[in-house]
Amino acid sequence: MKILVLTPYAPWPPYGGGTMRIYQLLRGIAHTHSVTCLTFVTNITDQVAVQAQVAPVTVIGVAGPAKRNLRQRALQTLTNPLPDMALRNVDVSYRQQLEALLQQRYFDVVIAFSIEMAPYLDVVKTYGIPTLFDEFNAEYVIQQRAAMTDARNPMRWHGALYSLIQWQKLKYFEKNMLATVNGVTAVSTGDAQTLSQLVPTVKPYVVPNGVDTSYFDRRRVVPHPFVRPTLVFSGTMDYRPNIDALRWFVAQVLPLVRKAVPEVVLVAVGRRPSPALLALQAAGEVSLTGEVADTRAYLCGAHAYVVPMRIGGGVRLKVLEAMALEVPIVSTSLGVEGIDGLNDTHCKVADTPAAMAAAIVATLANPPATKPTRDFVVANYDWRVIVPRFLQAIANTANVN
Template identity: 40%
Template sequence: MPTTTPHTAPRRILFLTPQLPYPPEQGAALRNYSLICQVAQRHAVSLLTFAAHDAAVRGPLHALCQQVRTVPPPGRTRVDRLRTLALTRLPDMAQRLHSPAFVAALRDMVTREPFDVLQVEGIEMAPYARLVRQWLGENAPVLVFDDHNAEYVLQQRACLADARRPARWPAALYSLAQWQRLERFERAFCREADVVVAVSEADALALRRLDAALRPLVVPNGVDIERYHPGLPDSIPLHHPAVVFTGKMDYRSNVDAMLWFHRRVWPTVRRHVSAARLYVVGKNPHRRLAPLRSDRSVTVTGWVPDVLPYLGGADVVVAPMRTGGGTQLKVLEAMAAGRPLVTTSFGAEGVGLVPGRHALVEDDPERMARAISRLLTDAAAAQALGAAGRELVVERFDWSAVAARLEAVYAAI
């Protein structure tokens, strides 16, 4: 890969994203918005995305981008998903955002303006990149595929996690089918892309397992180290000692994490620290979280205008991920805020942290409970852990440094 040069000529870059990147309230939107903010400082960025029409006028995207076009997100029912499963060999993600209106908008944009780069944010957008190649042939822009997760690995992990519980066997079978289909689909699209971007070394390795010839560029998730900082105020305030989890709460990996945590870890924490309170912070709580809602020691917030007050009030942040992949933004945000973090091996993946120094990493529920309880009762240990985590994130995961890795891609065009 060519080295970055400060004299790279501005490129015309069209981002395709699965949702409006602003407000950046969850993982994909945070990554997309942060990359656009950085890339737009040096290049002419356009954006085509899914959003309610009135959403497009909110926020700073129009100031950042040459043009922003939105299409209403398509509806997709369980029947639609089952139809894809029964009648095609495609993974659900390949059909999830099928929209004739998006096709029309995309064709209009790429035929009106000769873009240098088509940056596809997430595998859901892969079918649209293929259309651009069909329409423009040799004149198609360079295709950069930002694979937010090694998606086949997520389905593999979900399948194996659900297979342990008989009540979840139907979900495990569905994930098994998606795992197999995504292996084929992800391999094929990675081969088609001119540049494949992975969010962690672990994801890059997973993609190379699909095809040893692939050479993914690692551009990790980052964090706004000025927005997320030590000393955030406990402005709500929370009931203390407070244990906090943040994330979009209809996302399968987050739901699984908190159901497991509440069932296997939280009762032991409460036995050690009876006054402890758990805050589950994030929009669209799934109905499977009903046991947490009925627990008086747990607050399930639903949507909140800002997660910062919850991080400011957190005595400990947890990320008990058992599935998922990539680099967890919730982990980076907690560490940037200087909060002591307890996570799992999956939660720590891609961060390069040293367990025991930057965060406590435990996969066993009893050991995780003891780790949380110790931090809740040892302020000095909690402060030292949070400070070390902050130092690591500032050094490696500031968005300006992360996005600079893409400059080598643009410079090579």
């Protein structure tokens, strides 16, 4: 088949979970189909670099989108009926390039990744091409959780108000958008059920996030030589759920751990640390690495990998990576949400500060066997297992007419 893929950002380099998902699925389907990717790039040099990494996928880059400042976003939150995410990638040049592609070439199916690309679905619909929409998350649920979390902290009421507005906008937007496409993929059974409840006629295919278990294999890694007992957290450090997770962990959990293990240290691995996290580092609460060339060494050197998430959804690739690397994991329920088949042999789950601290202290004192965790991920969450599910969803969507 000839497939056109619309992505909100270039599929390389894989800085975050969304980029990695797009990259792996693109490469996977390109083995058996002719794939064109229309994406955003910074400049032509970026397009050449991306093309080299995702070949044989054909990459067509559009410069942009234009960045909105905080004032513009705040004004649009109050005056525009569309949710913030749906406005993020609105770009005239991208729309024109999409229309030109659809006029000049034949495609059997169009795949749109993430809600940022939903504003372009109307263009595809005018050409009558079957469309598969890949939902990274049930987005309105993330904002619902964020609103409820921030509402408990008077210092975060401005965030709660923003999320309350976005929650309502996203729920309405997702409901209407999902009803217009021919197929939907979700990253977990839970997300699929949530989307079906929102639109009963929609029955999403479950195509989980995955991990390259041949790359994330501790036998191929020289662990970072941490001397003191070290807890590691990873992710993009200006992402709101990650900021919330670290701030909560430092304030509520880490002091309890230090009572039992005074020498313990917390290391956060990831790019673009926010001012709030830089302040925590200045106070001696956490060590921020910034962007690193290879996260595997830090994860393999960790005595425990912590996932204190309170906001978010979907399936977190970073958890699957830690599992594949056989790192002991302590997480909130939300942190490992969506990983079907997970049980207490794979990680410790705790949702209160006291319970999480106790689980961490127990892990440091008596590290669990982690080989079963890797075996579980290899069997269920390697991309080689997941890509065939995506291919089936594409085939079913292309045949809807």
